[in-house]
Structure formats: structure tokens, C-alpha cells
Amino acid sequence: MTLTLAIFWIIVVSSFALLAAYYAKRANRPDAIIALYVTLVIFANLTAIKPISFNLGFTSVFAPAAVLIFAVTFLLTDVVNEKFGRKETQKMILIALLCQIAVSLFSVLIVRSTPAPFFAGQTAISTVLTGLPRVIIASLIAFYLSETADAYIFAWFKKLTGGKHLWMRNVLSSLPAMLLDSIIFISLAFYGQMPLIPLILGQTAIKWLVGVIDVPFMYVSRHILNTNTLKQLT
Numbered sequence: 339m340t341l342t343l344a345i346f347w348i349i350v351v352s353s354f355a356l357l358a359a360y361y362a363k364r365a366n367r368p369d370a371i372i373a374l375y376v377t378l379v380i381f382a383n384l385t386a387i388k389p390i391s392f393n394l395g396f397t398s399v400f401a402p403a404a405v406l407i408f409a410v411t412f413l414l415t416d417v418v419n420e421k422f423g424r425k426e427t428q429k430m431i432l433i434a435l436l437c438q439i440a441v442s443l444f445s446v447l448i449v450r451s452t453p454a455p456f457f458a459g460q461t462a463i464s465t466v467l468t469g470l471p472r473v474i475i476a477s478l479i480a481f482y483l484s485e486t487a488d489a490y491i492f493a494w495f496k497k498l499t500g501g502k503h504l505w506m507r508n509v510l511s512s513l514p515a516m517l518l519d520s521i522i523f524i525s526l527a528f529y530g531q532m533p534l535i536p537l538i539l540g541q542t543a544i545k546w547l548v549g550v551i552d553v554p555f556m557y558v559s560r561h562i563l564n565t566n567t568l569k570q571l572t
Contacts, residue, residue: 340393344406348548351378351410352555359417359559368418372430375414379434379481380441382408384466386473386527389537392544399540409548412512415485416492417559424493431485435478442474476526484519488512512552516545 354374361370382404390403419427445467453460492511520542524534 341395347406348551352552355413359562363563368422376434376437378407378411383474383477387469399543400536401540401544405541405544409545413552419489419492421563424489427489438474442471445470473527476523480519480522484515488515512549517542
């Protein structure tokens with residue numbers, strides 16, 4: 339995938355955050371953002387087993403294709419944290435964790451069920467879902483630790499700066515959290531199956547690219563949420 343195409347898809351995925359923010363403004367609650375958050379997390383886990391090449395122009399890096407989708411979840415946690423507070427952000431993370439556990443259990447059920455004699459896709463569906471429990475377990479651990487770190491760092495920077503410099507707390511909370519997520523997730527999900535260091539470096543590089551591109555989306559989301567008076571939940 340070229341850098342231009344990667345940026346295009348980052349913008350497309352990130353644009354959904356603006357729609358969710360608009361709903362949150364109208365409804366005065368973050369449930370649409372939570373729904374989008376869970377959707378991105380679940381789909382990212384389902385597609386994480388496919389690594390792809392990203393041509394950055396000066397070099398090529400390798401990362402799971404889902405990185406373009408999952409990295410936007412850090413934007414959503416920051417949006418919820420910015421408007422509704424850390425407690426609501428932690429609730430959103432917990433909901434996503436429970437949904438991932440449910441999907442992992444359901445995948446075992448689907449794979450182990452005897453297929454109808456006319457169904458020809460058992461091998462394909464097994465390829466996708468058999469490794470899903472391991473991916474989800476790795477994701478659960480990395481997800482909880484990195485997203486929690488992101489939420490705490492973001493809240494700490496917000497307090498430190500007196501609510502100013504949104505771009506600073508958005509970037510300085512997301513980038514280290516993304517690195518932590520990459521190290522934990524890649525190590526646990528692909529140990530013994532794929533080369534770890536290239537995937538960790540590649541995934542981190544693409545996540546950081548997403549983090550930088552998402553800064554304007556963070557500002558627009560905050561503008562949408564603040565165009566009328568919303569009751570603070572925390």
C-alpha cells in the first residue's frame with residue numbers, strides 16, 4: 339500500500355469519528371462513539387492476521403492491515419475523554435473488552451460446529467477464526483493496558499495544561515500508548531509465527547502516522563461537541 343493510499347484510508351476511517359461526535363452532541367451521550375469504537379476494535383481483531391506492506395516512499399514497513407482501523411480507536415478514546423471524562427472512557431474500554439471476549443467464544447463455536455455437506459468454505463472460515471482467540475487474548479491485554487495508559491496520560495496532560503493545547507495531549511498521550519500496544523500485541527499474537535521486530539516497528543510507524551493525521555479530526559470533533567452546551571458526565 340502506498341503512503342497516499344494509506345493516508346486516504348486513515349481519513350476515511352477517521353471521518354466516522356466526526357459522525358459519532360455529531361450524534362453525541364445531539365443526543366448528549368457517547369453511545370454512538372462507543373458503538374463505533376467497539377466496531378473498529380472487533381473488525382481489527384478479525385483482520386489482524388493479514389500483514390501487508392506499506393510503501394512510505396523512503397522505505398517499506400510491514401504491519402497488520404487492521405492497523406489503519408484500530409489506530410483510530412485512540413482518537414475515539416481521546417474524544418470521549420475530552421468531553422465526557424475519564425470515567426466514561428473507562429466504561430467504553432470495558433464494554434469493548436467484554437465484546438471481544440464474546441466474539442472469541444462465538445468464533446470457537448462456529449469453527450467447531452460440523453458444516454453442512456454442501457458448504458465449501460470451512461477451510462477459509464477456520465483460517466480466519468481459528469487464530470482469533472489468540473489474537474483477541476493478545477488484543478485484550480495490549481488493548482486494556484495501552485488504552486488505559488492513553489486515557490490516564492490524556493487526563494494528566496489536560497490537568498497539567500489547564501485544558502489548553504489539545505493537540506499536545508492528543509499526540510503525547512496517543513503515541514506512547516500506540517507503541518506500548520504494538521509491543522504487547524505483536525509479541526503475544528504472532529510469537530513463533532511471524533517476525534516480531536519488523537511488525538512492531540511497522541505497526542508503530544503506521545499508528546504514529548494515524549495519530550498525527552488524526553489531530554485535526556480531534557479538533558473538529560471537539561468543535562462539534564462544543565457547538566452547544568452539553569452536560570458534563572464527570
